[in-house]
Each structure stands twice: as structure tokens, then as C-alpha cells.
Amino acid sequence: MRSICFYFQIHQPYRLKTFRFFDIGADENYFDEYQNRTIIKRIVERSYLPMNKLLLDLINEYGSGFKVSFSISGTALDQFEQYAPEALHSFKKLADTGNVEFLAETYAHSLVSLYDSGEFASQVAKHSARIESLFGVKPTSFRNTELIYSDRIGEKVYDMGYKVMLTEGAKHILGWKSPDFMYCNAINPKLKVLLRNFQLSDDIGFRFSNQSWSEWPLTAEKFTQWLQDLDKKQQVVNIFLDYETFGEHQWVETGIFEFMKKLPQQILAKTSYKFDTPAGLAARLQPVSAVLVPNTISWADEERDLTAWLGNDMQDEAFEVLYKLLPLAQKTQNPDLQKKWLYLQTSDHFYYMCTKWFSDGTVHKYFNPYASPYEAFINYMNVLSDFSLRLQSDSQDYEIPTSKVPDLSIKKRKAVPAELKNLPEAELATEAGSSSIDIEVLFSLSKPKVKQFIKNIDIQSLAYTLYDRSGAELDKFRKKLPESYNEELTRLISEIKRPRKSTLEHHKNKIGEFIRSLF
Amino acid sequence: MKVLMFGWEFPPHITGGLGTACFGMTKGLLKNKVEVLFVVPKAYGDESEEAVRLINASDVLIDIHKKENFEFWKNITYLEVNSSLVPYVGPEAFDNLLSTDLKEEYETNSSVFDAKYVFSGKYGENLLEEVARYALVGAQIAANSQFDVIHAHDWLTYAAGIAAKKASGKPLVVHMHATEFDRSGENINQRVYDIEREGMMAADRVIAVSNLTRNIVITKYGIPADKVVAVHNAVEPTEKLDPVEYTSHVPEKIVTFLGRVTYQKGPEYFIEAAYKVLQRDNNVRFVMAGTGDLLEKMIRRVAQLRMSSKFHFTGFLRGDSVDRMFGMSDVYVMPSVSEPFGISPLEAMRSNVPVVISKQSGVAEILQHALKIDFWDIDAMADAIYALLKYKSLPAMFAKYGAEEVDNLKWENAARLIKKVYAEVL
Numbered sequence: 009m010r011s012i013c014f015y016f017q018i019h020q021p022y023r024l025k026t027f028r029f030f031d032i033g034a035d036e037n038y039f040d041e042y043q044n045r046t047i048i049k050r051i052v053e054r055s056y057l058p059m060n061k062l063l064l065d066l067i068n069e070y071g072s073g074f075k076v077s078f079s080i081s082g083t084a085l086d087q088f089e090q091y092a093p094e095a096l097h098s099f100k101k102l103a104d105t106g107n108v109e110f111l112a113e114t115y116a117h118s119l120v121s122l123y124d125s126g127e128f129a130s131q132v133a134k135h136s137a138r139i140e141s142l143f144g145v146k147p148t149s150f151r152n153t154e155l156i157y158s159d160r161i162g163e164k165v166y167d168m169g170y171k172v173m174l175t176e177g178a179k180h181i182l183g184w185k186s187p188d189f190m191y192c193n194a195i196n197p198k199l200k201v202l203l204r205n206f207q208l209s210d211d212i213g214f215r216f217s218n219q220s221w222s223e224w225p226l227t228a229e230k231f232t233q234w235l236q237d238l239d240k241k242q243q244v245v246n247i248f249l250d251y252e253t254f255g256e257h258q259w260v261e262t263g264i265f266e267f268m269k270k271l272p273q274q275i276l277a278k279t280s281y282k283f284d285t286p287a288g289l290a291a292r293l294q295p296v297s298a299v300l301v302p303n304t305i306s307w308a309d310e311e312r313d314l315t316a317w318l319g320n321d322m323q324d325e326a327f328e329v330l331y332k333l334l335p336l337a338q339k340t341q342n343p344d345l346q347k348k349w350l351y352l353q354t355s356d357h358f359y360y361m362c363t364k365w366f367s368d369g370t371v372h373k374y375f376n377p378y379a380s381p382y383e384a385f386i387n388y389m390n391v392l393s394d395f396s397l398r399l400q401s402d403s404q405d406y407e408i409p410t411s412k413v414p415d416l417s418i419k420k421r422k423a424v425p426a427e428l429k430n431l432p433e434a435e436l437a438t439e440a441g442s443s444s445i446d447i448e449v450l451f452s453l454s455k456p457k458v459k460q461f462i463k464n465i466d467i468q469s470l471a472y473t474l475y476d477r478s479g480a481e482l483d484k485f486r487k488k489l490p491e492s493y494n495e496e497l498t499r500l501i502s503e504i505k506r507p508r509k510s511t512l513e514h515h516k517n518k519i520g521e522f523i524r525s526l527f
Numbered sequence: 528m529k530v531l532m533f534g535w536e537f538p539p540h541i542t543g544g545l546g547t548a549c550f551g552m553t554k555g556l557l558k559n560k561v562e563v564l565f566v567v568p569k570a571y572g573d574e575s576e577e578a579v580r581l582i583n584a585s586d587v588l589i590d591i592h593k594k595e596n597f598e599f600w601k602n603i604t605y606l607e608v609n610s611s612l613v614p615y616v617g618p619e620a621f622d623n624l625l626s627t628d629l630k631e632e633y634e635t636n637s638s639v640f641d642a643k644y645v646f647s648g649k650y651g652e653n654l655l656e657e658v659a660r661y662a663l664v665g666a667q668i669a670a671n672s673q674f675d676v677i678h679a680h681d682w683l684t685y686a687a688g689i690a691a692k693k694a695s696g697k698p699l700v701v702h703m704h705a706t707e708f709d710r711s712g713e714n715i716n717q718r719v720y721d722i723e724r725e726g727m728m729a730a731d732r733v734i735a736v737s738n739l740t741r742n743i744v745i746t747k748y749g750i751p752a753d754k755v756v757a758v759h760n761a762v763e764p765t766e767k768l769d770p771v772e773y774t775s776h777v778p779e780k781i782v783t784f785l786g787r788v789t790y791q792k793g794p795e796y797f798i799e800a801a802y803k804v805l806q807r808d809n810n811v812r813f814v815m816a817g818t819g820d821l822l823e824k825m826i827r828r829v830a831q832l833r834m835s836s837k838f839h840f841t842g843f844l845r846g847d848s849v850d851r852m853f854g855m856s857d858v859y860v861m862p863s864v865s866e867p868f869g870i871s872p873l874e875a876m877r878s879n880v881p882v883v884i885s886k887q888s889g890v891a892e893i894l895q896h897a898l899k900i901d902f903w904d905i906d907a908m909a910d911a912i913y914a915l916l917k918y919k920s921l922p923a924m925f926a927k928y929g930a931e932e933v934d935n936l937k938w939e940n941a942a943r944l945i946k947k948v949y950a951e952v953l
Contacts, residue, residue: 028910029804029807029909029917030803030806030807032807320920320924321923321924321927322918322920322921322924324920325918326920363924363928379899380895380899383898385920386898386911386918386921389917389918390914
């Protein structure tokens with residue numbers, strides 16, 4: 009029995025708005041609301057809704073004889089929720105039929121699988137939880153961003169608990185072998201691997217409306233005949249497509265919807281093919297052999313590699329700068345920053361920076377908000393600079409009270425400003441004044457006293473205390489310091505970025521207290 | 528195929544970019560098996576004749592008794608011209624005009640009916656008179672030579688082109704390197720505009736150096752669109768600069784504007800963008816190299832913004848100094864309000880300096896490895912400058928691809944397109 013497996017990728021990124029360098033530190037909205045809403049509404053209306061309805065009708069007509077599978081990225085789901093809830097509703101109706109499988113992926117359609125296993129797993133878990141809460145079924149099949157795959161990635165995916173993974177049936181990994189069989193991972197054979205039949209998939213996805221193609225026009229009859237002509241021993245033909253193929257890449261006028269409407273009827277009537285989903289296939293089929301993929305592949309471009317997202321200097325710098333933030337981003341408890349962290353990882357941001365199609369591709373211009381890869385890079389880096397500042401300031405909020413001032417818990421610290429608010433202004437003034445008077449004493453200390461002082465005080469606190477000081481007074485004080493100490497202090501002061509007033513006060517009080525105890 | 532080409536200057540005696548462009552073009556045409564007879568008002572004898580046969584208009588004998596010559600001359604009106612007519616002149620040349628040209632002795636009292644007229648070949652005050660005489664010579668040369676097509680460069684030579692067409696009956700192609708609007712903004716010299724329009728109307732084809740210029744030709748001169756073709760300029764390959772030779776002596780990064788300080792070049796937008804960058808990043812210096820009628824106003828504006836310690840005016844830069852300036856620069860900005868083509872960003876790119884150029888320049892139409900902004904969009908300009916200073920991979924990308932892109936703008940390719948234009952009118 010031969011099977012045919014239709015799988016559709018649905019992904020939309022949160023496109024960034026124009027973000028100038030002077031917005032860094034001043035504007036915390038990164039995303040182009042208007043553009044994102046407009047694009048989502050347009051695609052939903054032109055493509056997703058009519059195609060969902062078509063599929064629902066087919067399921068109603070053929071019952072369990074017709075099955076499809078989807079992977080919908082978290083960023084697409086979030087935008088449906090915000091801008092087009094009717095799309096979410098429509099996918100739920102498909103889910104309710106039980107004939108539709110939803111796959112897991114990284115929440116934001118990111119490239120994290122190339123960087124960090126822990127973060128990879130965490131983003132997949134987030135997506136899986138979201139799919140389960142929306143559609144009621146926990147995904148068991150996995151598809152990585154743009155079908156990115158390697159032996160190592162496959163191994164990790166199995167460790168996350170997935171039984172089957174989808175990728176591209178790239179020529180350079182298969183050689184003479186056919187993609188139309190169940191394969192398994194080369195490191196861990198327990199992970200089954202389904203390979204995209206790019207010939208037949210691209211006949212629909214790319215060539216369908218191409219009038220200079222020798223096979224144009226493509227009809228359901230013709231396509232069915234091609235399937236029928238394939239070697240009878242083959243197990244499964246995997247047709248993996250962007251869902252926007254229907255109604256966006258191929259306009260309604262090309263007859264793409266009629267084609268898809270007719271295809272199941274032709275296949276079921278004239279061939280022995282059965283429609284199935286990745287989970288169904290994984291349960292039924294045993295792998296014929298391992299597929300060896302030491303170097304990472306994807307389904308993008310002719311090269312089927314990563315060069316659409318990584319490889320030029322800009323993409324690599326952006327990628328490095330982004331993932332340098334990983335430790336801080338993992339620590340933050342701020343839901344807004346957590347969300348932005350995900351959205352900024354979306355692979356599309358890197359895709360827009362690609363320079364390899366300066367000469368050729370128009371394909372990549374599709375919904376690309378930038379006139380050039382350079383603009384894409386500049387805008388992204390500006391946003392990332394702002395995000396990095398916010399992460400840093402956020403981490404200071406959490407670190408200072410826990411590590412350096414054990415006597416003040418987070419809660420207490422937060423409560424202080426509220427109490428202060430209730431104090432009469434006069435009292436506030438004396439409170440602030442008293443510590444600053446003590447600090448003035450600092451400047452009148454003799455050299456030996458200064459030495460004694462710095463031995464006992466945290467240099468970090470001193471840096472904060474002197475942060476907003478300048479002028480002759482400070483210079484005089486510095487001259488009393490040992491040279492290396494002075495250098496270290498200068499470095500620390502220069503590293504302080506936009507401290508909160510409360511942070512400064514806190515350190516000043518600490519120093520002030522110490523001075524009082526000393527003298 | 529043989530072309531009779533009218534130019535105004537030829538290397539090494541050039542004051543602007545026109546001569547350089549003509550030189551490259553003739554070499555490119557030769558590679559495409561097109562022979563060129565190049566006419567200049569005044570030949571000095573040391574011009575490179577590797578690609579052309581040069582005809583010195585000053586040596587041409589005119590049959591003054593011929594009736595049509597006489598008629599033609601009678602209809603010419605004189606007009607005093609000023610320096611704003613000068614096409615295509617960089618700051619250095621502009622300086623030369625002011626300092627040396629005025630000293631030039633013209634044989635203006637020589638009679639119209641002299642058999643030979645010695646042209647100055649400069650952009651002096653007697654420009655229109657020379658233009659008219661050049662036309663007379665053009666007709667004579669056309670009558671005495673064998674060729675298939677006439678090609679005339681910029682308005683100075685259009686009258687000669689028309690006269691040659693009348694005398695020989697051969698098709699005429701005129702080449703717009705700069706329009707009167709590019710030189711003078713909206714305050715155009717009506718006489719020059721008329722000559723330009725007359726030339727284009729009489730021509731069988733008009734070649735514009737960019738789509739931008741093509742649009743001006745169509746919309747502002749009313750030339751039928753189907754006879755106007757855009758052929759972008761190219762550049763002559765030169766030896767690479769030695770980057771070690773010219774290095775900056777200040778710790779800060781340097782952002783440079785180099786060009787005439789006139790309205791058309793957009794210097795004020797550069798200043799406003801500099802101000803925005805300096806507010807955020809103090810580790811940068813801005814340089815405005817060149818002079819022009821807006822210079823004093825620009826200096827005042829910089830002082831008013833209190834950034835004179837970070838913003839420098841160099842005045843004119845000549846020859847070597849231009850190369851040195853490029854060598855020191857980290858970013859080159861060309862914020863032109865209107866630029867028919869714009870060769871200087873290409874020179875910067877050759878020195879591995881990343882460029883920010885206005886979308887209102889012809890060169891923006893063909894460059895990919897450049898940051899393009901609208902000249903009025905100060906925010907975008909500031910952002911582009913800031914990014915080039917801050918994000919290391921950007922200059923790395925430009926260093927990797929920029930020079931190569933410029934080297935691929937070959938006159939040979941441009942000449943192939945020009946040859947196609949010739950073929951259309953034959």
C-alpha cells in the first residue's frame with residue numbers, strides 16, 4: 009500500500025517597524041502593527057480561509073480517506089489571535105475532524121537548533137504546549153524551521169520525545185536513493201525521518217502557474233498519473249508545501265483551488281494511494297535505511313542549505329549578537345521581554361539580510377519589508393541594541409537585591425518606593441541629603457584614609473556612587489587612589505548603563521553608612 | 528561603424544567629468560568595434576589617441592563664402608554666460624575656473640569671418656559664442672569626413688551636432704550628462720534650456736546617463752519617451768590606492784561629504800544628520816570638503832548647533848588630497864538633491880569606503896552595495912551613518928563587495944548599449 013502525505017507550513021513573522029538608532033533606549037515597541045495586521049488579514053482572506061474550507065469540505069466528503077498535516081508557528085498563531093481570530097477558529101474546526109495532524113516546531117520559527125540544545129528544547133516545548141491547548145492534541149511529529157535538519161539535530165529531537173521528523177529530500181544527501189521511503193536518523197535510528205519529494209512538491213508549489221513549463225497546465229488527472237507511474241515498491245510520497253501556495257504564491261485565477269479540490273477524488277478513484285499523516289506513517293512504516301546528513305540541510309533555494317539565513321558577515325554578526333543575550337534572556341521573568349526574545353529569533357529577520365539573490369530571485373522579495381539586505385540588518389541591529397539594554401537593566405533589577413544585599417528581599421525593595429511616596433516631601437529630602445553629605449566627606453579624606461576606605465568597600469558600589477559625579481573634586485579624589493584601583497573604577501563607571509535612580513540611591517546609602525561607621 | 532563625436536574636452540585637459548566619461552566611452556566603443564572621430568574645440572596635442580582620432584576644431588578651415596554657413600552664423604545670438612553654466616565640475620575644477628580662466632586671453636575680437644577660429648575650449652564667459660562657432664566648424668567637419676552616426680555630448684556641442692546632421696544627412700544621437708535643472712535647480716538659464724531642448728528635438732535618439740535624467744528629459748523638456756534611452760556611465764579601471772599611505776590621525780571615525788557646497792548637493796542634510804549622530808555617539812568627526820555658494824551658511828549652521836569641534840570644513844581638496852580624504856574616511860555620504868549620475872561614490876567604494884547615497888542620484892540605480900536614502904530623510908541618513916560606525920559587519924560587507932561592484936561597471940558594457948542605440952537609428 010502506497011501513501012501520500014500532504015503537509016503544509018504556516019508561518020508569519022512579526023515584522024519589525026523602522027527603528028532608528030535614536031530610538032534605542034527610547035522606544036520599546038519593535039513591531040510594525042499596521043504592516044503585520046495588513047499582511048495577516050490579506051493572507052488569511054486570500055489563502056488560509058478558502059483553503060481551510062476546501063480541506064474541510066474534502067474531509068466531510070471522504071471521511072477518514074482524506075488526511076492532511078500542518079505546522080503552524082507560534083508567531084503565526086499569536087498574530088491570528090491578535091488580528092484574525094477567524095483563522096484560529098477555522099483551524100480548530102479542521103482539528104475537530106480528527107483527520108488533521110498538527111506538528112511541533114520552535115515557537116518562533118527560529119534558528120536556535122543550530123545554537124543551543126537547551127533553548128531549542130524549551131522553544132519546542134512552548135510551541136507544543138500552545139498547539140495542545142488550542143487543538144487538544146499533543147504533537148508527536150516534529151518539523152524544524154524551514155525543514156532544517158542534520159543528524160545531530162535529529163538526535164536531539166528524538167531526545168525531546170518525538171518519533172518522526174520531516175525534512176527535505178535533498179539531492180545531495182540522497183544521491184541515487186528515492187525520497188519516497190521511510191528513513192531513520194543516522195545517529196539514533198529510533199527517530200524516523202520523512203523526506204520531501206521536491207520534484208512533485210515543486211510542481212505544485214513553484215511551477216503550477218508557469219506557462220513556459222512544458223507540463224503547463226497541470227491538472228489533477230496529470231498529477232495523479234505521475235503518482236501512479238512511480239515505482240510500486242515506494243512507500244510514501246511526501247508533498248510538503250508552504251500553505252500560502254494556495255491563493256498567494258499561486259493566485260486563485262491560476263486554478264490552484266480547483267486543482268486541489270479535484271486531486272483527492274482522482275487519487276482515491278484511480279490509484280491505490282492512501283492519504284496519511286506523519287504520525288500515522290510513523291506507526292505503520294519501518295525505515296528502509298538511515299539517511300546520512302552530517303551537514304545541515306533545509307528546503308530553501310537551489311542549495312538546500314542554510315545560506316539563506318546565515319553565512320554573510322551581517323547575518324553572522326546579527327546571529328552572534330542575538331545569542332550572546334541567551335543567558336540574560338533565559339533569566340528574565342518579564343513576560344514582555346520573554347515574548348520579544350522569541351519574536352526576535354524568527355528566522356525571517358536573517359532571511360531579509362541575505363545578499364545571495366541580489367542578482368536573481370524575486371521569490372525572496374515576497375512580503376519582504378526591506379528594500380535591501382543592508383537596511384534589514386541595520387534595522388534589526390538597532391532593535392537588538394535596544395532589547396539588549398532592556399535585558400541588562402532588567403537583570404540588574406533582579407540581581408542586585410539577591411546577591412549583594414541579602415538583607416533586602418525583592419518584595420521589600422519593591423515596597424520601599426510605595427512607602428516613600430507616602431512620606432512628606434521634606435522628609436524625603438533630608439533622607440536623600442543625609443547620605444549625600446556623608447559622601448562629601450569622602451572627598452576630604454587624606455590619602456592613607458582613602459586607602460583604608462577602599463580596602464573595606466565594594467568597588468562596584470563606589471562606582472555607582474561616583475557615577476553622576478564629575479569635576480575637580482572627583483579628579484582630586486582619584487589622585488589619591490592607587491593607579492590600578494583607579495583604572496578599575498573608571499572601567500566600572502563606564503560600564504554602568506542607564507542605572508535606575510533607586511539603584512544609585514541604594515549604593516550611595518551603602519557607602520554613606522560605611523563612611524559613618526569608619527569616621 | 529564609424530561615429531563622429533562632438534565633445535568639449537578630452538583628457539588630460541579636463542575640468543569636469545565630461546572629458547573622463549567621453550574618454551572611457553570611446554575606449555569602450557573601440558572594444559565594440561566602433562570607430563570614433565572625436566572633435567574637441569581645442570586640442571593641445573598631447574591627448575591620448577589610443578582609442579580615437581582626435582580632430583582639433585581650431586584647425587578646421589571653414590569656407591566662409593559658403594552661403595549656408597553665413598546664414599547659420601547670422602542667426603546666432605550672443606549672450607553673456609556665467610559660471611553656473613558649467614556642467615559637471617568638481618570643486619577643484621570650479622576653483623580653476625575662478626582663478627585661471629578669467630586670466631585667459633580670448634581672441635574675441637577676431638572676426639567671425641576668419642578662416643580659422645582658435646577656441647579656448649574652456650567654460651569661460653564667451654561660452655555661447657564658442658558654442659556657436661563650434662557649430663559652424665561641426666558642419667564643415669561633417670562635410671569633409673566619412674562616418675555613419677553623429678554623437679554629441681551635452682548642450683555645448685548640440686549646435687555642432689545639429690549642424691553636422693544638416694550638412695551630412697546622417698542620424699544624430701545626443702547625450703545628456705547633466706541637464707540645466709541639475710546645474711541650476713529651478714532657476715534655469717532659459718537660453719541653455721532652449722539649446723538643450725532644440726538638440727534633443729533634432730536628435731534621432733537621446734541618451735541619458737540615468738533613469739533619473741531620462742525622466743527629467745521627458746517631463747521637463749517634453750521629449751517623446753520612446754526616443755530617450757538610459758545608458759548608465761561606467762568607470763575606467765585604475766590602480767588600487769595603497770591603504771597604508773593614507774591613514775587617519777585622529778582616534779575618532781570620520782564621515783565625509785565631498786563635493787560642491789551648493790543646493791544641488793544637499794550639504795545641509797548632511798549637517799542635520801551629523802547632529803543627530805553626534806547626539807548619540809561622540810566618537811566621530813564629520814568633514815565637509817569642497818566649496819560653493821552655501822559654504823558660509825553651512826559654517827554658521829554648524830556653529831549654531833554647537834558642533835564645530837566635531838565638524839570640519841576643509842575647503843577645496845585637490846588631486847592627492849581627495850585620495851587622502853577617502854583614505855581617512857570611514858563613511859562617505861552623497862546626499863545630492865539631484866545628481867544625473869554621480870561618480871564620486873564609486874571612487875570612495877574603490878578605496879573601500881562604504882557609501883551612503885541619495886536615491887535622487889543616477890548612480891543609486893545601479894549600485895547594490897551602497898546604503899540608499901532619500902536626500903531629505905535625515906533620520907534615515909543618520910541611521911545609516913550610525914550603523915556603518917557601530918555594526919562591524921557592515922563595513923566588512925562593503926569592503927568585500929563594493930570595490931568589486933565598481934570594477935564591474937565597465938565602459939565596454941555601456942558602449943555595447945550605445946552601439947545598440949546607433950544601430951537603431953541607422
